[in-house]
Amino acid sequence: MSVLKMDNVVMKFGGVIAANNLNIEVEKGKIVALIGPNGAGKTTAFNVVTGVYNPTSGNVYLNDEKITGLSPDKITNKGIARTFQNIRLFSELTVLDNILIANHLQVKSDFISCALRMPWAKKEENAMREKSEMLLNKLGLLHLKNEISSSLPYGEQRKLEIARALATDAKLLLLDEPAAGMNPHETNELTNFIHTIRDEFGLTVFMIEHHMDLVMEISDKIYVLDFGQLIAEGTADEIKNNPRVIEAYLGVEEDAEN
Amino acid sequence: MMNKIENKNNKTKRYAANILLAAVFIVVITLIDQNLIGDQYIKRVLNLSAIYAIVAVSMNLVNGFTGLFSLGQAGFMAIGAYTVAVFTVPINYRASIFYIVPQNQVLAQIHLPFFIALILGGLAAALVALLIGIPVLRLKSDYLAIATLGFSEIIRIVFTNLKTITNGALGIKSIPGVSTWVIFIVAILSIVLIALLINSTYGRAFKAIREDEIAAEAMGINLFKHKVMSFAIGAFFAGIGGGLFAALLGTVDPKQFYFTMTYNFLLMIVLGGMGSITGTIISSFIVTFGLEFLRFFDEPLAMFGYNITFFRAGFRMVIFSILLMILVLFFRKGLLGQKELSWKLISNIFKGKNSNKKSNKGGAA
Numbered sequence: 014m015s016v017l018k019m020d021n022v023v024m025k026f027g028g029v030i031a032a033n034n035l036n037i038e039v040e041k042g043k044i045v046a047l048i049g050p051n052g053a054g055k056t057t058a059f060n061v062v063t064g065v066y067n068p069t070s071g072n073v074y075l076n077d078e079k080i081t082g083l084s085p086d087k088i089t090n091k092g093i094a095r096t097f098q099n100i101r102l103f104s105e106l107t108v109l110d111n112i113l114i115a116n117h118l119q120v121k122s123d124f125i126s127c128a129l130r131m132p133w134a135k136k137e138e139n140a141m142r143e144k145s146e147m148l149l150n151k152l153g154l155l156h157l158k159n160e161i162s163s164s165l166p167y168g169e170q171r172k173l174e175i176a177r178a179l180a181t182d183a184k185l186l187l188l189d190e191p192a193a194g195m196n197p198h199e200t201n202e203l204t205n206f207i208h209t210i211r212d213e214f215g216l217t218v219f220m221i222e223h224h225m226d227l228v229m230e231i232s233d234k235i236y237v238l239d240f241g242q243l244i245a246e247g248t249a250d251e252i253k254n255n256p257r258v259i260e261a262y263l264g265v266e267e268d269a270e271n
Numbered sequence: 272m273m274n275k276i277e278n279k280n281n282k283t284k285r286y287a288a289n290i291l292l293a294a295v296f297i298v299v300i301t302l303i304d305q306n307l308i309g310d311q312y313i314k315r316v317l318n319l320s321a322i323y324a325i326v327a328v329s330m331n332l333v334n335g336f337t338g339l340f341s342l343g344q345a346g347f348m349a350i351g352a353y354t355v356a357v358f359t360v361p362i363n364y365r366a367s368i369f370y371i372v373p374q375n376q377v378l379a380q381i382h383l384p385f386f387i388a389l390i391l392g393g394l395a396a397a398l399v400a401l402l403i404g405i406p407v408l409r410l411k412s413d414y415l416a417i418a419t420l421g422f423s424e425i426i427r428i429v430f431t432n433l434k435t436i437t438n439g440a441l442g443i444k445s446i447p448g449v450s451t452w453v454i455f456i457v458a459i460l461s462i463v464l465i466a467l468l469i470n471s472t473y474g475r476a477f478k479a480i481r482e483d484e485i486a487a488e489a490m491g492i493n494l495f496k497h498k499v500m501s502f503a504i505g506a507f508f509a510g511i512g513g514g515l516f517a518a519l520l521g522t523v524d525p526k527q528f529y530f531t532m533t534y535n536f537l538l539m540i541v542l543g544g545m546g547s548i549t550g551t552i553i554s555s556f557i558v559t560f561g562l563e564f565l566r567f568f569d570e571p572l573a574m575f576g577y578n579i580t581f582f583r584a585g586f587r588m589v590i591f592s593i594l595l596m597i598l599v600l601f602f603r604k605g606l607l608g609q610k611e612l613s614w615k616l617i618s619n620i621f622k623g624k625n626s627n628k629k630s631n632k633g634g635a636a
């Protein structure tokens with residue numbers, strides 16, 4: 014069964030067609046990658062899925078339910094969470110606060126009960142803290158919980174952003190270049206990290222990535238985008254030998270390495 | 272082990288210090304309330320500071336913690352002030368107050384106890400905030416400043432013209448006063464409530480919106496709902512502040528709620544630190560006392576027989592504008608930035624420890 018389905022999605026910005034007739038399916042429990050040269054429209058595809066942009070035409074389905082045009086917070090509430098290409102943590106807040114904020118969407122108590130520390134609100138708050146600390150512990154970030162998130166090393170910030178997305182209890186995780194700016198060692202660690210969370214949290218992962226070794230190793234399926242068009246889809250081996258993919262990448266080899 | 276004992280020791284010390292502080296506070300307020308220390312003038316300015324602290328903290332909730340830019344605080348205060356004025360003036364005084372245009376017949380018969388009128392004033396301010404916020408907060412944030420600025424001007428004009436309710440430009444006099452204790456208790460209660468809200472999951476959602484709207488929304492936070500919530504709660508407490516203000520001054524008229532008043536609150540939150548409650552409280556007292564002591568700038572001053580031209584009505588505000596500009600240009604973080612005043616912070620300052628250094632060290636570890 015496909016968790017996510019993009020059906021003939023078109024996204025135009027004035028004269029620029031950033032996404033042209035995208036048909037993408039992400040199957041449950043799989044790790045699917047979206048690759049392509051700079052400016053190919055990958056982030057745009059994510060922004061359409063997460064409600065940041067309303068597509069010019071076409072539809073997005075989550076578990077066969079149409080989610081096109083819903084606002085980003087509603088889509089997150091339906092179970093899709095994401096990270097950003099340029100890390101967007103709540104940078105002045107602590108690591109724990111970042112995770113707690115991602116729990117807010119599940120809060121049932123109203124603001125008056127929360128401010129007055131009513132027993133049910135306190136119970137909810139305590140449960141939320143416990144759950145957040147457990148998550149941080151699982152991901153090896155618990156020792157950093159009281160640090161201001163912007164003071165974390167780059168790799169840990171990336172990890173925290175993934176942790177924050179997980180804390181929303183989403184089942185579909187969209188990662189926009191999680192390994193950007195990482196050295197080979199960190200990239201390797203990240204590969205394991207993504208595998209672990211996929212298995213442990215029963216996730217489906219849809220990710221944009223430029224590090225080809227990471228993509229080839231981790232992905233069950235790869236989609237290749239160039240100038241807003243899908244030019245190939247298939248397994249790592251199929252993609253590696255696809256002449257159109259090689260052609261698209263040849264001209265921009267250096268960019269793609271960044 | 273040693274560490275644990277030391278921690279416990281510190282905790283006991285802090286606990287004792289807090290109790291001592293509370294005791295000193297109670298004694299001082301009682302002495303002032305009973306007119307045993309200070310004079311009427313000091314007492315009035317202290318009360319005014321406490322009231323302004325409520326309004327400034329409520330503005331900080333909206334501007335400092337949620338990252339909105341609202342300039343409507345004076346308008347919301349006016350709503351609270353007029354509610355208290357209309358409903359608490361004794362019924363038999365009313366005919367003599369509304370001597371040009373008679374008061375609305377229904378209102379003329381209604382008298383409410385102070386606390387009910389106070390809460391009602393807060394609720395009325397919150398309701399008006401909803402009416403402004405619901406259309407405006409769907410738009411990009413910048414529109415709120417314009418809308419609230421317009422609102423503060425409109426509300427003054429409306430109050431000047433609704434003569435059967437507000438007595439127009441003449442204002443309403445003979446509002447029964449309240450004791451210093453009432454003002455301080457309401458102030459403490461209001462500020463504690465705001466602080467509790469800020470330290471709850473809703474407060475964290477507000478801060479998330481301040482930090483990064485796109486990320487907050489991606490975490491499932493409904494931006495519109497939370498902005499409206501913060502804005503209306505801020506208006507509620509500004510209304511409460513306005514109600515106390517009316518009772519303290521004993522009279523309200525539309526001229527008291529000029530935009531310059533909001534400007535003072537802006538100065539308080541910038542000086543105290545956007546995102547710091549304790550900083551805002553401290554700066555509310557500093558600014559209120561400062562405004563009073565700077566009054567001599569507004570009076571003509573002659574030196575060696577010459578009139579110094581600058582010293583005339585309004586010069587005080589010029590000085591204040593300059594102060595605000597200097598603050599914004601050179602001390603953007605204010606007294607406390609986003610920190611809160613605590614014993615730990617004080618002892619760190621005395622030990623010469625900079626808490627900035629501390630967080631850097633944590634980052635490198």
Ligand SMILES: Nc1ncnc2c1ncn2[C@@H]1O[C@H](COP(=O)(O)OP(=O)(O)OP(=O)(O)O)[C@@H](O)[C@H]1O
Pocket residue numbers: 026029030031049050051052053054055056057058098
């Ligand atoms: N909000 C927008 N307004 C106008 N044009 C946009 C907007 N967002 C994206 N574009 C354009 O759409 C195209 C695709 O951009 P997008 O960010 O999706 O590329 P990308 O594949 O993520 O590239 P990169 O690898 O550099 O992140 C670019 O030409 C970009 O300029």
Ligand SMILES: [Mg+2]
Pocket residue numbers: 055056057098
């Ligand atoms: Mg991109």
